[in-house]
Amino acid sequence: MNQTAVGTKPQVRNALMTFLMPTIVMIGGQIVGNILATAVSPSLAIVGSLVGLAGFIMYAMSLMSMTKDLNAVTGGSLAWWMLLIPIYGPLVLLPGEMAKAKQMAGKAAPRGAVVYLFLTLYAYASDLNDIAA
Numbered sequence: 001m002n003q004t005a006v007g008t009k010p011q012v013r014n015a016l017m018t019f020l021m022p023t024i025v026m027i028g029g030q031i032v033g034n035i036l037a038t039a040v041s042p043s044l045a046i047v048g049s050l051v052g053l054a055g056f057i058m059y060a061m062s063l064m065s066m067t068k069d070l071n072a073v074t075g076g077s078l079a080w081w082m083l084l085i086p087i088y089g090p091l092v093l094l095p096g097e098m099a100k101a102k103q104m105a106g107k108a109a110p111r112g113a114v115v116y117l118f119l120t121l122y123a124y125a126s127d128l129n130d131i132a133a
Contacts, residue, residue: 010069010128018062019122026055059121060084066124073101073131083120090120098127105131 033048060080067080078097083089091113098110107130110116111123 008072009132010073011065012129012132013066013125015122015125015129018125019119022055022059022062022121024055025058026052029055062121063124066121066128069128070097070101074104076100087117090116094120094124098124101131102127107131 029051030048032051033045036047037043037045063083064080067078067083070076071078074097076097078093082093095110095113095116102108102110110127115123
């Protein structure tokens with residue numbers, strides 16, 4: 001595995017698009033699947049499920065990438081898959097690790113816990129952008 005030196009700057013991301021793309025794909029896939037199931041055949045509802053799965057994979061890939069950047073800043077070993085645990089990952093683990101990273105970088109405190117709970121990818125990318133700036 002390719003290791004990055006501790007203290008390196010994270011990649012700058014467009015926080016809004018990092019959040020919106022997986023969300024739009026997941027919700028849009030369900031809408032298209034429901035329309036196809038209603039208009040054509042109920043068996044086509046699987047199309048919506050497959051597109052929703054693709055959106056979830058995009059979400060997980062974003063978490064993996066940003067967690068790698070966060071671990072490079074802190075020298076920590078936060079596992080990306082732990083962020084998929086509802087409530088615990090985005091509300092307990094991530095803000096704590098981000099606070100540590102921002103303190104090491106000499107930046108202001110991370111976004112609030114509510115933002116991390118409901119807009120995880122947005123808050124995660126925004127705080128990493130603050131560190132990179």
